Amino acid sequence: MLEPDINQEIYGLPEYLSALNSTWLNESATLFRRRYFENGSHAGFILYMTDAAQNESYIDDLREALQKSKGPGNFKNLMVYAPGGKKDGMQILPISEVAAKDDFWNIKNVTRDDQLSAHRVPAQLMGIIPNNTGGLGDVEKAATVFAYNEIEPLQERMKELNDWLGVEVIRFKPYVLA
Numbered sequence: 001m002l003e004p005d006i007n008q009e010i011y012g013l014p015e016y017l018s019a020l021n022s023t024w025l026n027e028s029a030t031l032f033r034r035r036y037f038e039n040g041s042h043a044g045f046i047l048y049m050t051d052a053a054q055n056e057s058y059i060d061d062l063r064e065a066l067q068k069s070k071g072p073g074n075f076k077n078l079m080v081y082a083p084g085g086k087k088d089g090m091q092i093l094p095i096s097e098v099a100a101k102d103d104f105w106n107i108k109n110v111t112r113d114d115q116l117s118a119h120r121v122p123a124q125l126m127g128i129i130p131n132n133t134g135g136l137g138d139v140e141k142a143a144t145v146f147a148y149n150e151i152e153p154l155q156e157r158m159k160e161l162n163d164w165l166g167v168e169v170i171r172f173k174p175y176v177l178a
Helices: 016-039 056-068 097-119 138-164
Strands: 045-049 078-081 092-095
Touching: 016 097
Parallel strands: 045 078
Antiparallel strands: 045 092
């Protein structure tokens, strides 16, 4: 029943091991998105001030307020004070706000597909909604192929326990679509 693992011999090597990086990336994308919405400053910004007429105490107060406005793990804001003037004495420059929004769904979809592939379960049997208008195909055919290619071999591996014990303790009914 166990997959061989040279590092330990109790549990064996899990078949889903190849999907762990995708799972962690999916989690990171979700945490990033949560922080994006909870933080208020979203993906962060650079406050760029070039107007030399600003009062130094005002600059210090503004810098301190920006530093205190973020929680642990949230996005950073940066203040740059460069007296000497340039057009537009004060600018707020967003940092990759649009790209952060667009990549989220792509990461979620790709990592979901990686996880489904690792577990070898057809998407339509897991209740996944198709992204295209063509759908995911015939559910009954997918279920039959899944049972034949995945479930029955797994059941046969589990029945090896019967041979090991010398008595039938595991039995399966034939797979029938209801």
